[in-house]
Amino acid sequence: MYRKTFSILTRNLIGFGNKTKHTCERIIQCLSLSMIIVALGLFISLLFFPGAKVKWANGHANSSNLFHAQNLTHLCCTDVSDKPWEYIVIHHSATNKGNAARFDYYHREKRKWEHGLAYHFVIGNGSFSGDGEIEVGNRWKKQIHGAHTANVACNRVAIGICLVGDFENADVPTENQIESLVRLIQYLSRKYNIASSNILQHKQVHQKCTACPGKNFPFAEIKTRLLQIASKRNNLIQEL
Numbered sequence: 274m275y276r277k278t279f280s281i282l283t284r285n286l287i288g289f290g291n292k293t294k295h296t297c298e299r300i301i302q303c304l305s306l307s308m309i310i311v312a313l314g315l316f317i318s319l320l321f322f323p324g325a326k327v328k329w330a331n332g333h334a335n336s337s338n339l340f341h342a343q344n345l346t347h348l349c350c351t352d353v354s355d356k357p358w359e360y361i362v363i364h365h366s367a368t369n370k371g372n373a374a375r376f377d378y379y380h381r382e383k384r385k386w387e388h389g390l391a392y393h394f395v396i397g398n399g400s401f402s403g404d405g406e407i408e409v410g411n412r413w414k415k416q417i418h419g420a421h422t423a424n425v426a427c428n429r430v431a432i433g434i435c436l437v438g439d440f441e442n443a444d445v446p447t448e449n450q451i452e453s454l455v456r457l458i459q460y461l462s463r464k465y466n467i468a469s470s471n472i473l474q475h476k477q478v479h480q481k482c483t484a485c486p487g488k489n490f491p492f493a494e495i496k497t498r499l500l501q502i503a504s505k506r507n508n509l510i511q512e513l
């Protein structure tokens with residue numbers, strides 16, 4: 274467009290020069306003016322050029338506290354009537370990265386599990402989903418038993434929550450993951466009347482030996498936070 278504008282202006286200027294026999298000085302002045310117009314056009318186009326926009330790594334915005342506003346009532350709604358869940362079992366993915374879709378693919382295609390993703394919920398660490406983002410699995414939507422422990426009886430009554438990370442080795446859960454986990458457990462345990470003693474780490478379920486969710490997983494801190502929330506709530510109820 275600018276090249277075209279430039280050539281039109283130049284042609285006009287030459288014609289103008291031939292017809293009126295203006296001095297070279299006049300032509301140079303006009304050429305300078307057109308150069309300024311082209312430069313201005315380029316500057317304006319750079320301002321709005323899409324390539325100039327910043328893109329976040331992995332397509333995710335900086336997610337600090339972003340997912341704490343997730344509406345759990347909306348997020349946890351199901352397509353069918355609720356099952357009478359009795360336990361919550363916490364896992365780690367034992368991988369540094371991941372999200373619900375990637376685990377679903379692995380469980381469905383590699384492990385050949387008909388219902389795919391073994392867990393009901395996955396909490397991201399910022400690698401392939403947001404840091405602290407709660408993803409809901411198909412098993413939860415359809416209220417299907419989990420496949421997250423080797424204990425079939427447990428899987429029928431236990432909600433499986435997996436945090437992305439390898440907490441047995443170098444990783445620790447992010448603060449956002451912990452906050453989202455506490456919020457989710459608090460919501461689910463209230464909704465299904467699940468006792469604090471029924472909130473377990475995978476390794477506490479009697480089955481094949483496992484370290485899940487890993488030695489770096491701050492289970493005591495999570496139980497403390499849950500107790501604090503429960504006592505605050507009880508105090509509020511008593512005050513009413």
Ligand SMILES: [Zn+2]
Nearest residue numbers: 364365475485
């Ligand atoms: Zn596990």
